[in-house]
Amino acid sequence: MVTRIAVIPGDGIGVEVTREAVRVLEAAAEVYGLALEMTHFDWGAEKYLREGVALPEGAVAMLQQNYDAILAGAFGDPRIPDHRHAREILLGLRVQLDLFMNLRPVKLLDERLTPLKGRTPEDIDFVIVRENTEGAYVDIGGVLRKGTPEEVAIQEEIATRRGTERIVVAAFEYARRHGRRRVTLVDKSNVLRYGHGLWQRVFWEVAQRYPEIEATHQYVDAMALLMVQDPASCDVIVTTNMFGDILSDLGAALIGGLGLAPSGNIHPGRISLFEPVHGTAPTLAGKNVANPMGAILTAAMLLDYVGAEEAARAIERAVVAAVRAGEVTRDLGGSLSTEEVGRTLAARVRAHAW
Ligand code: IPM
Ligand code: MN
Numbered sequence: 001m002v003t004r005i006a007v008i009p010g011d012g013i014g015v016e017v018t019r020e021a022v023r024v025l026e027a028a029a030e031v032y033g034l035a036l037e038m039t040h041f042d043w044g045a046e047k048y049l050r051e052g053v054a055l056p057e058g059a060v061a062m063l064q065q066n067y068d069a070i071l072a073g074a075f076g077d078p079r080i081p082d083h084r085h086a087r088e089i090l091l092g093l094r095v096q097l098d099l100f101m102n103l104r105p106v107k108l109l110d111e112r113l114t115p116l117k118g119r120t121p122e123d124i125d126f127v128i129v130r131e132n133t134e135g136a137y138v139d140i141g142g143v144l145r146k147g148t149p150e151e152v153a154i155q156e157e158i159a160t161r162r163g164t165e166r167i168v169v170a171a172f173e174y175a176r177r178h179g180r181r182r183v184t185l186v187d188k189s190n191v192l193r194y195g196h197g198l199w200q201r202v203f204w205e206v207a208q209r210y211p212e213i214e215a216t217h218q219y220v221d222a223m224a225l226l227m228v229q230d231p232a233s234c235d236v237i238v239t240t241n242m243f244g245d246i247l248s249d250l251g252a253a254l255i256g257g258l259g260l261a262p263s264g265n266i267h268p269g270r271i272s273l274f275e276p277v278h279g280t281a282p283t284l285a286g287k288n289v290a291n292p293m294g295a296i297l298t299a300a301m302l303l304d305y306v307g308a309e310e311a312a313r314a315i316e317r318a319v320v321a322a323v324r325a326g327e328v329t330r331d332l333g334g335s336l337s338t339e340e341v342g343r344t345l346a347a348r349v350r351a352h353a354w
Contacts, residue, residue: 002035003306006067010044010089012280013290013338014073020292020342021071021299024315027346028303032311039067043089045077054088060096064271069302072275073295078282093273094132099265100163101170102130102244103301104277106234106251106261109320113256113332119231124254126234127180129171130244132265134163137241159195159240164202170268171238172210182214183207186223186239186247199240224250252277259291259331262298264305274302288337291329293319296345314352318345321354 005025009018022038029036048054063070070093075086093099108114108124116124141155168185175183185203189196200217207215218226220243227234227250239247252261261277276294284290300315327344328334336344348354 002037003069003308004067005036005038005302006041006063006070007038007072008041008043008070008089009073010075010280011046011077011086012074012282012285013278014044014075014280016285016288016290016338017276017292017295018071018073020338020345021295023342023346024296024318024349025071025299025303027349028308028311028315031314031350031352032308034303034308034311038071044075045080045085048085049077049079054085055092060093063093063097067271068306069271070273071299071302072273074276074278074280076280076282090275091137094265097265097267097271097273098133099267099273100131100133100167101264101266101268102128102132102241103174103264103266104128104130104244104248104251104261105263105301106231106248106255108255109260110323113260113323114254116228116231116254119254123232126231126251127174127236128244128248128251129167129174129236129238130248131163131167131239131241132244133241134158134160135241157192157195157240157242159198161198161202164199165206168199168203168206168238171236172206172213173268175213175236176210180213180235182216182235183210184216184218184223184235184237186218186220186237186243188220188243190219196240203238220247223247227251227254248277257291257331259294259329260297261294262301264298264301266305272305274298274305288339289330290338291331292338292342293323293328293345296342314349314354315345317354318348321348 009015075090105127108121111120136157138158144152171183187196187199189200252258258278263277265273276298278294300312303312322344326334
């Protein structure tokens with residue numbers, strides 16, 4: 001069976017790291033006999049500046065019809081300071097493909113990578129399940145009396161019962177399937193009584209259906225503290241769109257930085273989009289210095305999603321081995337280029353060298 005992948009490298013370092021992710025995917029496909037069909041799309045800043053088009057008309061239906069998964073790089077460009085095209089492409093695909101689950105694993109690959117003293121890979125291994133279609137990201141609001149001293153700005157955050165229930169269920173299902181013991185709801189229900197009150201009610205209701213999994217709760221501020229002080233207590237975290245956004249950067253810091261953090265935007269059973277957590281890093285773009293490991297681990301998540309688990313594990317093992325061997329970019333204290341890391345990892349996957 002052929003797996004059809006739409007590749008959207010995007011802007012800045014997205015282009016370079018995606019090239020290496022594709023290189024490693026090709027190596028894994030060869031070794032594990034996967035039929036991957038990859039098609040590139042040039043959606044991003046250049047096209048937007050040239051043609052005024054961010055997400056082309058009909059793109060969503062075309063993706064739904066022709067592809068099993070999307071591998072994306074990053075979107076954003078200093079020439080488009082309001083991030084219009086990035087929002088339209090990335091947030092547009094998240095919402096229009098209804099990718100309600102943003103899965104962001106926080107897994108330490110080697111103890112040298114964490115800034116936390118004395119912590120090992122056993123201590124830092126959890127996942128953030130971020131709600132991905134609602135919350136503060138719905139772009140509802142307005143400005144009144146703009147530019148005057150009486151200016152008022154309103155920015156709404158929404159929570160629907162349906163949207164909240166499906167993400168909480170997805171978190172418990174994830175825990176069940178992956179043998180995880182605890183699901184923690186993270187919110188700010190002590191202040192945001194209505195929206196997060198709904199999260200509370202839905203969470204405890206759903207938790208009843210999973211008696212074998214421990215259900216716990218933390219306020220988001222306390223969670224930020226816990227992630228640093230006691231990361232071993234974190235297992236599956238389920239939270240709102242914005243809190244998930246913030247906590248996943250903190251999570252990336254625990255495992256060696258944004259250059260290593262993968263993510264998947266998922267609608268179980270449907271076409272889903274995989275992208276590294278990092279952005280386009282304009283100051284690093286075009287210099288062949290960006291760390292492609294986050295993008296490469298993202299490609300492994302994609303393989304996992306399309307059922308190629310063995311190939312996914314091989315890529316992960318190759319990354320761990322490369323990190324241990326010091327075959328890394330400057331952000332991790334090494335001296336390899338983006339491309340050299342990609343080539344090293346492709347070679348390791350081919351040779352089963354880990
Ligand atoms: C992320 C990014 C995006 C988000 C931005 C680029 C809109 O920070 O994927 O975490 O806030 O979701
Ligand atoms: Mn973010």
